[in-house]
Amino acid sequence: MSDPLLAVTNLETHFPLRRGILRRTVGQVRAVDGVSFSIDRQKTLGLVGESGCGKTTVGRSILRLVEPTGGSIRFDGHDVRETSGAALRALRRRMQIVFQDPYGSLNPRMTVRAILEEGLVIHQMGEAADRLERMRRALEQTGMPATTLARYPHEFSGGQRQRIAIARALVLEPEFLVLDEPISALDVSIQAQVVNLLVELREKLGLTYLFISHDLSVVEHVSDEVAVMYLGRIVERAAAAEIARAALHPYTLALFSAVPNVDPARRRRRIVLGGDVPSPSRPPAGCRFNPRCPLAETVCREIDPPAVVVDGHHVHCHLAAREIERADGNATVAAGRIAAAMQAATTVNSG
């Protein structure tokens, strides 16, 4: 198998916390704290987690829209963190981003044409007539008429704006797209259309996606692989079907139990977690999830769990590691036991 298009290793993005008139750094917000994953060409990695867990920062760090503080990002063999100037600009053309809020991501003072054309001008792609052709094509690909070009963003609905935002990314002919909650701000009736458009574009243009969302059912539908983030870390990563069927991490189980499901056979009892997500400026010792984990043990409070990998299923959990060992490496059996333990623990707690 060829090298992955994007390989992120131990990515860290910390924001300094400054206080007082001298703006002394009094602490760090560890928004992303040691995240590793890779995405193969034409595949989609879904990144899920609660708000504030750092998934958006991961997406922005990859494009260096926020500056990572540690780790490495390799895109098609180039070290993104080591590039700058023209080389970084060239890399950014190949990696584009679609933001969550289509009302905030389009400059209200520019026509759609100016918005789409800007990247083409910066990257010196084509002459004027050719650029117009490229813009028309990008709009067509996203299902917008060519008359869109002369208009301003405020003349469009949320779904149409998001299509324009996608067209802006596509016009640069990227290989990789960071989709940062691209449907969360849209009406439910429009979400499905945009998701289908994204899937269709991926097939047609051979794109690779990092699909960031808090909507598990959508992520499951779109992604080949799913990574679950909690407090700046990825706690579990596995193939989309696998993670839905045999989640190993207690947090993933809790997350999935919250997804409404019309199929009664698949309906799970809701696992309600106690407490709140701790502040990323003071993450707990040991496993990050231990203060809220119904199954936490002493070891969880002391030792940060290392990754355990079974058949490409990564999980950071002491309990999961033990259960996998007990089940002789059979992740499905281990997952069943953990799920049962979770159900039991939360029932007792709530009873």
Added chain:
Amino acid sequence: MTQRDDMRPAPTGFWADAWSRFRRKPLAMAALLFLVGLMLVAILAPLIAGTRPVLCRYKGRIYAPCLAYFSRSLEPSIFAKDRFRGTYPTNLREKDPDSWAIWPLVFQDPYRAVRADEWPGRPENPARDEGRPSRLNLFGTDQAGVDVFAKMVHGTTIALLVGFVSMGIAGTIGLIVGALGGYFGGWVDMLTSRITEIVMCIPTLVLILAMISLLEKPTIWHTMAIIGMTGWTGIARLTRGEFLRLKNSEFVMAARAAGAGPVRIMLRHILPNALAPVLVPITFGIASAILTESSLSFLGFGPPPPTASWGSILNDARGNLSMWWLVVFPGVAIFLTVLSYNLIGEGLQEATDPRLREARK
């Protein structure tokens, strides 16, 4: 997604929208019309009041001596050679019986009193408290008998220039300083913010008075420059705030993702979005610059004679308060101009501020 593209009205930009909202405010529109009128008065001053013909035919050629009011060098040399000494009507008739002339609306000079029989059959301008408003001197005359209406008409240019030039300087400095501080943050912001605070502590009037005492030949341009160089702080602070707010917006991120550099982002993405709120304090700044200049002139530190300014007419009134017309007319003119700028500023604010806009829908 609903397709209703073809039913939409013609695309409208932000400024077109703002203009259509501004147009619906009668007070702001009246103020705007008043200022446009003032600008016309400033440009057409020699056509409105003066003692030089707008156009005249003299010894077979056509001249426009009124241009001399803009610059002495524009006065055709033939009139100096023929010793007109600034008195045209009698000289024209005596020296070339075939001559004709188109005169300004009001035959009065802003720099000197009209003498007896300069215009056939007209008495000389009254001086001191005799010079109350009359048919020949609409706004009266000052101590020396110079027509106040002519002085005010020709002083309009200064009143407007003071506002535009000083706020042009202030706006440029303020936008640049604020943009740099807001966009780059860190030590740049630290530096620009402290400089802004220091400049904010400088009292403009005192600085101008100090400059006037130091300079050999202080002109109105020095005053404008100082008002501009001390008046940018509010603009800088507002611009900084807008840049801080907008630099983390998603459309700026998107532009960075597209490869845009800092200059392009600041000029193309942030500035157009930051401009509307900044225009408002600029408008108010013009009003206060006019007031500052008037105060200076009133205190006697205005432009040196013979340049006329509204404030310097007020200054004349200090010597003899019974000459009420020296207070009322320039006072009303200053008041209306400042009020107009304030109304326009307010109108702009309401037309461009999205929050106010929503509230009024």
